[in-house]
Amino acid sequence: TCLRTDSEPKSVKERSLLDNASNLLTNLLSGGNLGSMPIAEGAVSDLFARPLFFALYDWFIQHGSVYKLAFGPKAFVVVSDPIVARHILRENAFGYDKGVLADILEPIMGKGLIPADLETWKVRRRAIVPGFHSAYLESMVEVFNDCTERTINKLETRLHRAQSTGEDLIEVEMEAEYSNLALDIIGISVFNYDFGSVTSESPVIQAVYGTLYEAEHRSTFYIPYWKFPPARWLVPRQVKFNADLKVINDCLDDLIRNARDTRQEDDAEAMQQRDYSKVNDKSLLRFLVDMRGEEPDDKQLRDDLMTMLIAGHETTAAVLTWATYMLAQNPDKIKKAQDEIDSVLGERKPTYEDLKKLQYVRLIVAESLRLYPQPPLLIRRSLKPDKLPGGHKGDVNGYAIPKGVDIFISVYNLHRSPYFWDEPDKFMPERFLKAKQSEVDGWAGFDPQRSQGALYPNETIADFAFLPFGGGPRKCVGDQFALMESTIGLTRLLQKFDVQLKGKPEDVELVTGATIHTKAGLWCKLKKRQSVKSVVTAEPAAVNS
Ligand code: HEM
Secondary structure, rough: OOOOOOOOOOOOOHHHHHHHHHHHHHHHOOOOOOOOOEEEOOOOHHHHHHHHHHHHHHHHHHOOOEEEEEEEOOOEEOOOOOOHHHHHHHHHHHHEEEHHHHHHHHHHHHOOOOOHHHHHHHHHHHHHHHHHHHHHHHHHHHHHHHHHHHHHHHHHHHHHHHHOOOOEEEEEEEEHHHHHHHHHHHHHHHHHHOOOOOOOOOOOHHHHHHHHEEEEHHHHHHHHHHHHOOOOHOHHHHHHHHHHHHHHHHHHHHHHHHHHHHOOOOOHHHOOOOOOOHHOOOOOOHHHHHEOOOOOOHHHHHHHHHHHHHHHHHHHHHHHHHHHHHOOOHHHHHHHHHHHHHHHOOOOOOOHHHHHHHHHHHHHHHHHHHHOOOEEEEEEOOOEEEEEOOOOOOOOOOEEOOOOEEEEEEEEHHHHOOOOOOOOOOHHHHHHOOOOOOOOOOOOOHHHHHOOOHHHHHHHHHHHOOEOOHHHOOOOOOOHHHHHHHHHHHHHHHHHHEEEOOOOHHHHOOEEOOOOOEEEOOEEEEEEEEOOOOOOOOOOOOOOO
16 A cells, blocks of 8 residues: 655666556556546656655646556545645545555554544544643743753764864764754653653664654555564564564553653643643643543553654654755855844843744744655545545546545645745745735635734645645644744754755755655754854844744
């Protein structure tokens, strides 16, 4: 059921066999249930040469905003249209489930929000969303700052050491640094556990990375062999995976037991009104355990925590990685961000109120998510027959979708669509400040004012042509958390360092699993910035971006 997207050289013979198989299947499927929908006739070998979402983009330009992709024994419908995406994600959200994705993630996340069945999802979503209340989010600024400080300290120590030997810069693999940072943050904020991964290694940290690695392997492997019970004991990577899972589960079970032993039952509203600066354990686990009325069993709580650990870790690390990659190629944008940081903060750390003034850094985060959405594809399967609305390019009447059709909503295509964005491949954080009239029927155009006072651009500003956190009822629960975390991470880095790429931008190869990441790390050169002595008090910048 799964697609392999990382590059792996294939022999000419293998490629041609695959291409023949692909063409045969394409022909077989062309008269299928999806009627007149255009079919991507690219060779399957396209899928091996580069990440899948690149090929999906080329086919989008060639075939239009809704097309069918035949691959192996399966056909997928690829959607790159905001009106159709809005229909699937919001208007008929419960006509679809997570399909392939749930199959892959269920062994890891159990009945956590991402793969959960509808009944479980409704109950747990109702319990978890209130946990991300504003007092919690504001109090997390301290956690984001403290964890980022460890990364900064580590880099500064390395730089001092280099300076003592006459060097004025250090070379750092930033993707790994961001991954450790995001792991530490998610551990403390979600279950009050300090992985300490920025500064050390431990069996639990290794188990987390092992599990993430396996989740990625499963999302890029053709045959779900891990579903056959003997694989658990016979296939070495499955043996390791189960051992890793046990290490994490034991750790989470301990934390859950601890939280239950110290339970102080309270109403959700009362907990949201607390003065969080005086709350000792601010974690989401504490909230979920203390909340009156919801009594999830230990296994459900563990699934919830595991889901947030996985959903909130690599995604945020990837945003920071690609923001750094883009900034390092745009020194003028680094300078603009640093000017803003200097005028708002000088040398101090950002508070929650400061985030409102760091408009340019916030837009850098949004623009990085536009260019490198995490994940680049949203996956759905129709639970009953549906009728899609007409797309903007290719078809106007819309297609009938039978039950059981697998759909990829290509967020990457939406975010880089030449029909909705000016110079779509260009890194221009400023683009989020300017409204744009719609030339497409049924699409409301682009209007920054529509974010209704939200700190960051969201899916409503571009009427689903911008979907950094999905949309509708299954929208990300951690969106504000992740945006604030990323803004603080970037702010502190740029406050302290100037950043350049070590090699050429085109040498940074992309691979995808659940997120877009680099093949061999993001190697950067970091130089210490001159210290910022004079703090100019800035007028608060306009916030409604
Ligand atoms: C769902 C992106 C951070 C927890 C989603 C979805 C997207 C997304 C696109 C929707 C998936 C779909 O519709 O199929 C991101 C990005 C992040 C991020 C880009 C970082 C920049 C986080 C964090 C957490 C989190 C920090 C938790 C602490 C979740 C959960 C869901 C979800 C639980 C499932 C929601 C549901 O099905 O009800 N995320 N996420 N995410 N995210 Fe995030």
